[in-house]
Amino acid sequence: MLVPPTLPPLAIDPASLLAPLGIAVLTVTLLRRYRLKTTLGKSARPADPITTVRDAVRESGGAWELRLHDAGRAAEASLHTRAAELDALTERAESAAERLRLVAPPAEESPVTLPIGEERVRRHLRQAGYDDRQIDVILSRDGEGERERAA
Known part of the structure; x- marks a missing residue:
């Protein structure tokens, strides 16, 4: 019987492949980020x-x-x-x-009595700003009818 030829065993350790594989993945990731950044920069026009x-x-x-x-x-x-x-x-x-x-309790209110005659006229003239001498002059100059009309 004939035995098919066999290949010699590979002398490659799988642990030694991890470093180049990691570098390849890192390179691919960085290239993708760079491409995304440049495409966004080109598509964005100046505002x-x-x-x-x-x-x-x-x-x-x-x-x-x-x-x-x-x-x-x-x-x-x-x-x-x-x-x-x-x-x-x-x-x-x-x-x-x-x-x-x-x-x-509230006290009953009494009506206010107003002065009659000459006193009332004198009070009004004092409120208007006249002094007593001016009021005497005004009252002596007026006639009786004028005083009553002023009251």
């Missing part, structure tokens, strides 16, 4: 100045809108706080008024 300004205005507008919203919330909270304080003060005033009503 249009109008578009750039428009985007900046949108971002700024959004920031201002957020600031206004926060300021509105702070103002609303302040108003609610002051309204609550005012309600508390109103309740305290009403309870104090009620205690006063219980302690001292």
Whole structure:
């Protein structure tokens, strides 16, 4: 019987293949990253100045809108706080008024009597800014009918 020829055993250790295989994988990964970076850089055109300004205005507008919203919330909270304080003060005033009503009932009001005649005219003239000497001159110059009409 004839035996087919056999190849001699390989003298390659599989552990020695790990280093070149790792270098190959690392090279392929780095080349892919580089290609992706260059294709993105080529496809991105220089930005249009109008578009750039428009985007900046949108971002700024959004920031201002957020600031206004926060300021509105702070103002609303302040108003609610002051309204609550005012309600508390109103309740305290009403309870104090009620205690006063219980302690001292309201006195009957007497009508105010107005001065009659010359005294009334003198009071009005004093309120208008005249002194006593000027009032005497005015009253002595006027006739009786004038005094009554002034009253």
